[in-house]
Amino acid sequence: MRYLMKQKWLxxxxxxxxLTDDNREAFYVDGRALSFGDKLSMHAGAKGGPExxxxxQKLLAWGPTxxxxxxxxxxxxxxxxxxxxxHCRFNVDVPGPNDYEAQGNFLDHEYTFTRAGAGGDPVANxxxxxxxxxxxxxxxIADGEDDVTLLASIIVIDLRCHGDKKRH
Numbered sequence: 001m002r003y004l005m006k007q008k009w010l011x012x013x014x015x016x017x018x019l020t021d022d023n024r025e026a027f028y029v030d031g032r033a034l035s036f037g038d039k040l041s042m043h044a045g046a047k048g049g050p051e052x053x054x055x056x057q058k059l060l061a062w063g064p065t066x067x068x069x070x071x072x073x074x075x076x077x078x079x080x081x082x083x084x085x086x087h088c089r090f091n092v093d094v095p096g097p098n099d100y101e102a103q104g105n106f107l108d109h110e111y112t113f114t115r116a117g118a119g120g121d122p123v124a125n126x127x128x129x130x131x132x133x134x135x136x137x138x139x140x141i142a143d144g145e146d147d148v149t150l151l152a153s154i155i156v157i158d159l160r161c162h163g164d165k166k167r168h
Contacts, residue, residue, distance in 0.1 A: 001020070001021075001140075001141050001143070001147060002020070002021040002138070002139065002140050002141075003018050003019065003020060003021070003026065003138075003139040003140075003141070003147075003151065004018070004019045004020075004021070004136070004137070004138060004139070005017070005018045005019075005136070005137040005139055005151070005154065005155075006018075006019070006135075006136045006137075007135040007136070007158070014029070014031030014038065014040060014155075014158075014159065015028075015029060015030055015031055016028070016029040016031075016155060017029075018151060025045060025046050026044070026045070027042055027043065027044060027045070027052070027148075027151060028042075028043045028045070028046055028047045028048075028049065029041070029042045029043075029055075029155060030043065030047065036059060037056065037057030037058075037059045038055065038056070038057040038066070038159050039054075039055070039056050039057070040054070040055040040155060041053075041054050041055075042054070042055065042148070042151070042152055042155075052070065052148050053068055053069065053070050053075070053148050053149075053152045054068070054069040054070075055067070055068055055069075055152050055155060055156065056069065057159075058077075061079075062082075063079060063080055063081075063082045064079070064080040064160050065077060065078070065079045065080075066078045066079075066156045066159075068149060068152045068153070070148070070149075075094065075095070075149065076092055076093060076094040076095075076149050076152070076153070077092075077093045078090055078091070078092050078093075078152075078153050078156045079091050079093070080160050087103060087104045087105055088103075088104045088157070088160070088161050089101070089102065089103050089104070090102040090103075090153065090156070090157060090160075091116065092113075092116075092149065092153045094146070094149060098115075098146070099115070099116035099117070100113050100114065100115065100116060100123065100149075100150070100153065101113070101114050101115075101116045102126075102153065102157060104157075104161065109127065109128040110125075110126065110127050110128070111124075111125070111126040111127075111154070111157060112124070112125055112126075113125075113126070113150060113153070121142075122142070123141070123142045123145045123150070124139065124140065124141045124142065124145065124150050124154075125139070125140045126138070126139050126154055126157075127139075135158055137154065137158070139151070139154060
């Protein structure tokens with residue numbers, strides 16, 4: 001499935017619209033403006049749709065760590081690797097053997113998600129647009145993959161690698 005994720009320009013908090021390739025709003029991400037750490041609510045469809053995931057920054061952790069909740073239960077943990085050279089790397093720990101690894105290129109504008117330890121084909125590719133007013137990403141997710149978890153992980157990557165300078 002192909003998506004276009006665009007950060008809202010004039011908003012309090014980190015808000016995103018995630019559109020399908022036919023320009024239909026598949027998800028809306030509403031970031032809280034006043035909170036300790038990043039907290040974002042991901043909704044199906046437009047703003048006000050049912051919540052499908054909640055992203056929360058874990059403040060007391062060794063390194064940047066985010067938790068993804070689905071239906072009120074901890075579902076995945078996204079952790080940025082601390083000591084990498086020339087590019088960012090993230091681990092997405094989900095229940096069972098379905099973990100993901102994300103690796104960026106030199107400028108952190110291109111990311112590839114693969115199954116952890118599998119060393120196989122990419123399950124998602126992410127490309128950040130260079131010249132746009134807000135952070136905008138083209139996302140291609142392989143059929144049969146968990147779109148919600150991958151999209152929530154991409155939001156975490158944006159927060160860590162392309163957010164305010166204080167987040168690096």
